[in-house]
Amino acid sequence: MSSWQNTDIVKHTDVVIIGAGVIGCALAYEMAQRGLRVRVCDRRAPGAGASQASAGVLAPYIEAESRSTLEQLGVRSLELFDEFLSRVVADAQQDVPYVRDGTLEVATDDSGLAGLERSWRALQEEGVECELLTTAQVREVEPMIGPLVQAGLVVRPHGAVSVRELVTALVRAALVRRAVFVDACTVRRVRGGRDAEVETDQGVFRAPTVILAAGAWGGELQLERVPAVPVRPVRGQLLALAHVSPLPQRVVWGRDCYCVPWSDGRVLVGATVEDVGFDEHATLGGVRHLAAAASRLLPGLEQAVLENVRVGLRPCSPDRLPIVGRSRRLPTLVYATGHYRNGVLLAPLTAQVVADFVSSGREDPMLEVTCPARLGDL
Ligand SMILES: Cc1cc2nc3c(=O)[nH]c(=O)nc-3n(C[C@H](O)[C@H](O)[C@H](O)COP(=O)(O)OP(=O)(O)OC[C@H]3O[C@@H](n4cnc5c(N)ncnc54)[C@H](O)[C@@H]3O)c2cc1C
Incomplete structure (x- = not known):
């Protein structure tokens, strides 16, 4: 059993998140804060994928073309950063370097x-x-x-955030809100049904919502009736x-x-x-x-x-925009991947939009431009 786990593991939760990068951890925190029971599976430790290498620069006006969709998403997320981080820091009781x-x-x-x-x-x-x-x-x-x-x-x-401390704080803050992290847990397959079944090397986890936040490895997961996500x-x-x-x-x-x-x-x-x-x-x-x-x-x-x-x-992703939203073919599946060069910048917005969608069905306009169906029969 890993040090990241809460001891009160239950087999059934409201949400299973595949991947504990900055995106999966931000999602876990936002959802747990809204009262959802969340389990996060990662085959490594939290933040050990792309996120540990990130420079943490928050610079939408350099990263994106003027008035592009990416710029608009980046600017919205940047505007959320102060409030998002102060909540995380307060819940985690841990400072996160941020300028x-x-x-x-x-x-x-x-x-x-x-x-x-x-x-x-x-x-x-x-x-x-x-x-x-x-x-x-x-x-x-x-x-x-x-x-x-x-x-x-x-x-x-513009600004910057220290990503390793951010991920640690997100995990702590999510644990405080009773999220469960299971590391050294490889997800092999997701099957549909009223509740999705997430097959892992540590057993099968069931939940009405599964979130694919597996970063660059998202396309390797076997998803029932759904083609591989093109990342x-x-x-x-x-x-x-x-x-x-x-x-x-x-x-x-x-x-x-x-x-x-x-x-x-x-x-x-x-x-x-x-x-x-x-x-x-x-x-x-x-x-x-x-x-x-x-x-x-x-x-x-x-x-x-x-x-x-x-x-x-x-x-x-093929158009370099994130892939965030519900799968048309497997309605229990929600994508949160494809953040390419800006996953840290876009974490607060992604987490907020997906958490609102899963907890209350609220559809933010972001979901129109990041919708998985734009890239095929997902
Ligand atoms: C050198 C570098 C510099 C960067 N600088 C910036 C920057 O300045 N600003 C910025 O905003 N972004 C930056 N980025 C981009 C940013 O790091 C990524 O967009 C972000 O980390 C993506 O987060 P993620 O959670 O989607 O993916 P990841 O952090 O890769 O997390 C995915 C997780 O899923 C897990 N996983 C995958 N498959 C499975 C499976 N089958 N079962 C269980 N677990 C699985 C992996 O182990 C991993 O931990 C940079 C990236 C790099 C590489």
Whole structure:
């Protein structure tokens, strides 16, 4: 029996969640808070999939095209973060490092400069608090910046959250609300019926609602009468640096990498984007690419200690939007996967929308754009 388990395991719950990544854990917490009896199964420990590798940057205005669906979802979720996190922290009785002091995106060549100017104009039109900076102004706000910088764009609403602590706090907060976590539990198959049956190597769990939050591995699950969910793994490598002094002032985003500073002297440098299937190894090429990019962006990082290399498989859907909503073919099944590069950012919104839907049938407009049926007969 694992340390994550409550002792009062019952075979039947209101919900079984497959996958204890940031999405599954956020869902578990929101649903347990609404009074649902929740069981979460993961073949590893909570957060040990893509989530442990995540940089935790909350930056919808960099990650998505202006006025795109992804931007709208990201902005909505970002707006929920303060309230969501304060609830989690209060229930878990555990702090989660979290900052909302903006991002500094920098350009180091003419095309980068043109891109920053375009972004700045689009953000101005959207009414987003941001400033376009000259080279001298960039140096003022970020003295560590490298010699190649030509301009910068500060986007004020952006931020970052420490994902490992976030997942631990989500689990604690969900446990307080009587959720049950079963780790080292591989789910093999989901069968339909009035109650779904979730077949695992630790027995069969029954519930009227099963949520598929298995990240990049979602397509490997056998679902009765339903084709495999079309998510594919996209590997990301990230460097965790320690003993960085002085620290960058905020998240610095360059052409080839981004750097996320934390007050304990750590800086996370992300991330590669690699199409290599289910391969979770770190590679010399990945480390070299990130180390070189980080040194160009912030030369002071050359002196940092390389603490570890983190690798994760991002769950990518064909249109790069999350897959969230009820299955048409298996009504007991709800999908919550495909969050690709933005699963941490989108966790509060996904959790809230799915929890509302499962507990009260309320259909948020998000479910129209993330509906699984857009991708086939799911
Ligand atoms: C290097 C890197 C940097 C990133 N940076 C950011 C960032 O700055 N901001 C951001 O918002 N996002 C970022 N992301 C993306 C983010 O990490 C993902 O979108 C998010 O972690 C996806 O969460 P998840 O819960 O869906 O998947 P996961 O965290 O992968 O969790 C899925 C879980 O399901 C379990 N599972 C799978 N199959 C089974 C089965 N059959 N039985 C039991 N359990 C199963 C797995 O063990 C796993 O724990 C980054 C990703 C990477 C790799």
